[in-house]
Amino acid sequence: MSDVLVFVEFSDGAATKAGLQALGAGSTLAKALGGKAIALVIGNSAGELGKHGADRVLVAGGDAVGSYSPDGFARIVAEQAKATNAAAVLASATPMGKDFFPRAAAIAGCGLAADCIELDAEGGKPRAVRPVFAGKALATVEAPGTLWATLRPNVFAEVNAGGSAAPETVPVTFGPGDLKAVVKEIVAGVKGKLDVAEAEIVVSGGRGLKDPAGEGKQNWANLEALAEALGAATGASRAVVDAGWRPHGEQVGQTGKTVSPKLYIACAISGAIQHLAGMSGSKVIVAINKDENAPIFKLADYGIVGTVEDVLPALTAALKETLSS
Amino acid sequence: MDIIVCIRRAPTTDARIKPAADGKNYDPAGVNYDISEYDKFAIEAGILLKEKHGGTVTILTLGPSAATKEMRTAIAMGCDAAHLLVSDANHDSWAIAQALAAKIKSLPHDIVLFGWSSVDNQSSATGQMVAELLGLPSVSVAVALDVADGQATVDRLAAGGNRERYSVKLPAVVTCTKGLNKPRSANMKGIMAAKKTAVPETPANAPADGVTVVKLSPPPARAEGKIVGKGPEAAAALAKLLREEAKVI
Numbered sequence: 235m236s237d238v239l240v241f242v243e244f245s246d247g248a249a250t251k252a253g254l255q256a257l258g259a260g261s262t263l264a265k266a267l268g269g270k271a272i273a274l275v276i277g278n279s280a281g282e283l284g285k286h287g288a289d290r291v292l293v294a295g296g297d298a299v300g301s302y303s304p305d306g307f308a309r310i311v312a313e314q315a316k317a318t319n320a321a322a323v324l325a326s327a328t329p330m331g332k333d334f335f336p337r338a339a340a341i342a343g344c345g346l347a348a349d350c351i352e353l354d355a356e357g358g359k360p361r362a363v364r365p366v367f368a369g370k371a372l373a374t375v376e377a378p379g380t381l382w383a384t385l386r387p388n389v390f391a392e393v394n395a396g397g398s399a400a401p402e403t404v405p406v407t408f409g410p411g412d413l414k415a416v417v418k419e420i421v422a423g424v425k426g427k428l429d430v431a432e433a434e435i436v437v438s439g440g441r442g443l444k445d446p447a448g449e450g451k452q453n454w455a456n457l458e459a460l461a462e463a464l465g466a467a468t469g470a471s472r473a474v475v476d477a478g479w480r481p482h483g484e485q486v487g488q489t490g491k492t493v494s495p496k497l498y499i500a501c502a503i504s505g506a507i508q509h510l511a512g513m514s515g516s517k518v519i520v521a522i523n524k525d526e527n528a529p530i531f532k533l534a535d536y537g538i539v540g541t542v543e544d545v546l547p548a549l550t551a552a553l554k555e556t557l558s559s
Numbered sequence: 560m561d562i563i564v565c566i567r568r569a570p571t572t573d574a575r576i577k578p579a580a581d582g583k584n585y586d587p588a589g590v591n592y593d594i595s596e597y598d599k600f601a602i603e604a605g606i607l608l609k610e611k612h613g614g615t616v617t618i619l620t621l622g623p624s625a626a627t628k629e630m631r632t633a634i635a636m637g638c639d640a641a642h643l644l645v646s647d648a649n650h651d652s653w654a655i656a657q658a659l660a661a662k663i664k665s666l667p668h669d670i671v672l673f674g675w676s677s678v679d680n681q682s683s684a685t686g687q688m689v690a691e692l693l694g695l696p697s698v699s700v701a702v703a704l705d706v707a708d709g710q711a712t713v714d715r716l717a718a719g720g721n722r723e724r725y726s727v728k729l730p731a732v733v734t735c736t737k738g739l740n741k742p743r744s745a746n747m748k749g750i751m752a753a754k755k756t757a758v759p760e761t762p763a764n765a766p767a768d769g770v771t772v773v774k775l776s777p778p779p780a781r782a783e784g785k786i787v788g789k790g791p792e793a794a795a796a797l798a799k800l801l802r803e804e805a806k807v808i
Contacts, residue, residue: 336684340691345653345769414696423721548791
């Protein structure tokens, strides 16, 4: 029991960044445990996951996994966890991983360490660190048997210098008719839009940007332009979401999403404790606020004191120039 | 409809969290409690289903005896009954899910609602684990929910704001998030009714945790930051620092 099984998430036929990061983390853990990293792909062709750290690649296909199903995906992962006698079973803490991994762990009779930010071996056993209370504290956890864990995107590194592994087909022991919940259709949203919890750069707006249906219209356009220049996802404070100015999927904080991007730019966000908790794991934090005593400046690595009206267009222009040089 | 809503008593989100002397739990000194944020959307969803289809809403909680306060708040909003599985320990999702599932098995249930994640443990796992233990379909992070002819149609908030639509047979487990509804406040009539409603307490008999906390630590302190400057003139300097010093762009 020293192998690590990693569910690698795919989107539009390719492994996602978060999926490859999970595989990278699994590869590192497997080495520490003296075992193999085993990638598991469901409903997609395997690609070249050997290059990304997989020693073995398992592929489950067929009609039963043509569409995503939480109970179907859970069953396959649980069956392969048993078949491989894995010491740890990993997935990305994305909307998909968060949805079905608890079911998979439950089939295996195990708990789940969710949204982990560190993973290592302690005395030959896997151990994980996960933020609780949106990062107000960090819990180091272990499991009596197999450790089931989901890993936060943007925290673990991809492996890009691995070898090769031939895909092995694994059986799917059920048919489409056995599934309890299957996604029927995508009813709204933009295909491929980056989730705020998965983005490498996040540009967030607070109440200081004002009502986008009124005097804040230009401010939000400026914030979108800044995000676009950086290839960033947009985030928002709770006040902004509660006011109906931005969709709730963008809310960052203890009552929204907890994020760890490499760069977080907080625009006109004063920094309520719930918001600070949700983004304090970011690598670099930039704050733009007209109030130099705003709590956000205590956490920020770099701050500009000024209004969003003045600073956002200037910052977008300056960043565009830097990015093109 | 027999509707069950599982709610959690959790520290309010403005609480400052410090590790306790045992180094494994948080220090409860000075911490106030409330219904965990997303569970309020589950309570409202349950009441709306009852208003549309008739039936009862039963609140189920695993927690200390003090949690009857939060459960009475839910009753005051419009729920009908409540059961508390008493335990003072900070269990993990797997232990809680097993205790809740065992209780739910003994109660009639057409739909079991949860908040999609708690504001303290944040595992977003209990609802799906209960569904697996009961052999029920689950849809997590619901932003739309409609029930008709023994089926629930549920829109789930997926990556990037996409909504995935599911149609599942009842009984089912649905975990709820912001956007599903606007949780109501309790009115005086509800508060009076809640005072008179008994909240039976039985020992939780929770099994062992699936993951155990070895250590709880404060987050690492961040390095002291700097104010780059004032107004738009500081933008160029910031761009330079982000590339050359922080190396993030």
